[in-house]
Amino acid sequence: MGKSPTVHRRRLGSELRRLREIAGRTHREVAAHLDCSQGKISQIELGRVPVRTSDVRLMAEFYGATGDQVEALIDLAQDSKQRGWWQQYPSTAQRPGLQTYLGLETSAKAVSCFGSDPLPELLQTTDYTRALLMADSQVFTDDEIAERLKVVSIRQQRLLGENPLELWAVLDESALRRCVGGPAVLRQQLEHLVLLGYRRNVTLQVLPFKVGGHPLMGDRAAVFSFADEADPQVVHLGDSANSRFLDKAADTSDYLKAFEQVCTNALNPKDSSAFISSVADELPT
Template structure:
């Protein structure tokens, strides 16, 4: 499903290169913004890859940083052009978490912790429909149908024969016990989880109530990793109105350690499958 040119990743790499040039020049983002008569927040958004960057922006920044090598300027200009192309998700219209989708599309592995829901990449269509209807009660049926379509399209990474996504999910028992939709939907969802967990690149672990307090109680999160060494790992924190992306090494390391604790406290994959199968049988009754 991943294309040769991922606009989200291109923006991210371009932003990293522009930040490197600024720091090499010994300038602050505030000083650059003052030179270009723009806001400091614009410079920050360009550097963190959260904002589309034009070739004019690249040209102006290269001028401020006194980049004289035309090959570097041309390369950055080409990256800016590619970053403005549309990814597959744009065909669905305005998607609130499109930045995350772009990163997920290019990631080689994702480690996900969910406290209340089955992870989106492992949801059945009916479960996804029921989740979105409950979480977005004011959304139109058309909007929710679009989001379900995006979710189903994202799941193609799991079954991609050429480069399947390495997906590791730690799921709180709450997600299995909360009846989303109805008991039939929950039974089929859990059976689907058991089936997916047999795939070599998918690992599912349940964190049972009996564990008590644990690091994941601060909230759900995902850790995304990439094959290209130029792309640093990212921690994704989903919010109701805005999302947060953490890329500093210390922040990523902190969440990586948290995840290792969650994995250690959760049931192992074999016990998890038996646990989910037993809960599915409860729903069947």
């Protein structure tokens, strides 16, 4: 799928913030120079909004950037205006936080995730996803369900191909036992997990109930890592209705350590596969 506009915007914002700090300029000064609000400058630096190339040039020159730096920033600004593949799916594009999440996932080299139920969408079967949608408090039309299933299917293609996404998922035992869609659907889902675990780019671990407390209790977290060192790791917390994205080392370090601890507490991949199979065997036929 290539680089997404989300990553371009975040890199552009990060670089503009770096240049501003080197120049010793405040948000107030930059806003006055561009004749805009301080909030707009903050949103640009956080990579949350596209930026006009004329504003990028004004900001960069105000910071004393070189000609080459200015041109590189303008290239980033132009790339950040491209439409993401998900924007052709209207109900998906309107979900709060999801556009940023999909933009990061599309460009990531690796994703590590943990959460209780439901299972991560990258690992879901079509029947499992459909059952979740049918159980949602929001009533979806047939077209909306078809669209969401299509979007999940497109995302799952990242696990295939010559340069697949590296996925490391720690699954809470509750996600394996929640009988979404009934025994037959869950059995098929668990068997699908076992097969996915044989892929070189997929690592699955189970965190059993017997482990007890752990650093990520109550959290649903995903860590996005990128091939380009210019793109810092991003930690996503919550779900599409309550999303937070952290990319500063001071904010992400505790969550990265917590994920490492959860991985240490979880069963190793081989034992996790056996555990998933045992849960599937317990289901009525």
